[in-house]
Amino acid sequence: MCTWTRCLGVGVWGVWLGMAPAWGQSGLSGEALKLYGGRYALDCANPQSPRVQVQAAAVVVEQGNQRLTAQSLQAAHSYFGQSAPPGFLVALLGQVQSRHEVVFLVKGDARGQYIEINGDKTVMANLGALGKRPFRSCDAAINQRAQGYLRQEQQARVAAAAPVASGTANYPSELIRDAQFKSVYRRALGQLASHPWLARMDGPAPELKPEVVAGTNYMLAAFCKPHDCGDNNAVLLYDAPQGRVYGLVHMGGRNTVVGSPPGPVMAELNRLWRREWRQGK
Structure with missing residues (x-):
């Protein structure tokens, strides 16, 4: 023994x-x-x-x-x-x-x-x-x-799981509790919803901010995977009145588009992603 x-x-x-x-x-x-x-x-x-x-x-x-x-x-x-x-x-x-x-x-x-x-x-x-x-x-x-x-x-x-009224979220972790956004976002994610950090949007993130792209008012959400922000991150543009979400997800060394954005929006997503996650490079 x-x-x-x-x-x-x-x-x-x-x-x-x-x-x-x-x-x-x-x-x-x-x-x-x-x-x-x-x-x-x-x-x-x-x-x-x-x-x-x-x-x-x-x-x-x-x-x-x-x-x-x-x-x-x-x-x-x-x-x-x-x-x-x-x-x-x-x-x-x-x-x-x-x-x-x-x-x-x-x-x-x-x-x-x-x-x-x-x-x-x-x-x-x-x-x-x-x-x-x-x-x-x-x-x-x-x-x-x-x-x-x-x-x-x-x-x-x-409290963290309680629903958030539409238009009141300040961070991505609150936005995902907006029932209207969550429904649109999950459809746009498709198979990417299997990744918890994307589905929950609960990783490190700055505040939501307004962005005007091609004449449309969007809410910009940027967030990343806990403990791995450099290699796993995302930016989203949310048009609440029209119920549309467009995004760019960086994961596994490659970028994946979310929501089939039109050309001008796609170009802006690339710029926003570089601004948020590559210091504008």
């Missing part, structure tokens, strides 16, 4: 015995420690329960007289980018023995705040069954704050 000493080696035990580490001087800020620090356990009512101690300079997993210490801590609020799972609060990134990666995912649910552990194969082998269990915060105030955050997140998620 793989014990923590045998799998990780004796070098890490010096840290457990209180010796100063030779690596990683980073750590959690005072604010992060206030929000996510303290004792987490499988059973907070049992002093002997396996537990996780989140400290400024280290996160320590303890079971009996065995300890696994992660240092070089960093708090990553955008660990999942724009696709964070429900209840995600922060990822605490650390290293064991300065070479084994470990992530402590801090989340919230209806019961409060808890931690899930994920790490490289060596770390997870050492933790065994503990690596599959959530450790609940033992601080009542922290749990209440997490419950409040979860309620706010749920309210924001409902």
